[in-house]
Amino acid sequence: MAAPVRGGRQFALPLSLPASSARADFLEDASNAEALAWLDRPGEWPLGRLALFGPAGVGKSHIARATAAAQGWRFLEGPALRGLPPPGPGGTVLDDADAVAEERALLHLINLCAERGERLLLVGREPPARWPVGLPDLGSRLRATASAGIGRPEDALLGALLAKLFADRQLRVAPDVRAWLLQRLARDAGTLAEAAARLDRAALAARAPVTRSLARAVLAGWEGFGEAADDDASETFAEAASPGTAALL
Missing domain, CATH: 1.10.8 (Helicase, Ruva Protein; domain 3)
Incomplete structure (x- = not known):
């Protein structure tokens, strides 16, 4: 069972556990504390969006799926993102956002979420300011996106x-x-x-x-x-x- 922390709340392991995507299955340590704190407060995300980043194997996708499930948001994959995305139910999680198939589709998604007041969680290996993008407008929006990292587990x-x-x-x-x-x-x-x-x-x-x-x-x-x-x-x-x-x- 997950260990209770912070006044009885439970957090998820920053690791990909195939058996569950529930937040109650997560534990907190120094490698993920900042990211989990941000994910618990989507209403405080600057501009309504957040980027979650970290190396492979630390459970970014698992945490992202758990967040989407807990919030009732849709979950999308960056390599499959094309065209103008449909509106999401209050928020969108985009995994592998630094590997999108079409940069313009990501720009449209960011703009659409901003226009509708929906939350947007982007997931990648590096902070979005470091993503190699060609569209100037997309680059400026990524640089303005708050980010939280997940490190290697202790x-x-x-x-x-x-x-x-x-x-x-x-x-x-x-x-x-x-x-x-x-x-x-x-x-x-x-x-x-x-x-x-x-x-x-x-x-x-x-x-x-x-x-x-x-x-x-x-x-x-x-x-x-x-x-x-x-x-x-x-x-x-x-x-x-x-x-x-x-x-x-």
């Missing part, structure tokens, strides 16, 4: 996420095994979720607990898994992997 958040993924599957994995996994798995939520699914299937088939030996046998050769120095996990990872970590986020 070790504690990754540990809490991995513990949650196992708990959601009712799969008990010892803290030292989770710490060992965190040292070897790619640092993104999709990889952690896939690893948890693979280990769950293997443990069920073998009718055995998830150990280092089983995990190595199941994950060896998979692109999301890499061998590290075979030493004991650091205290940082051990603490990150413990169930109590979520209470700190």
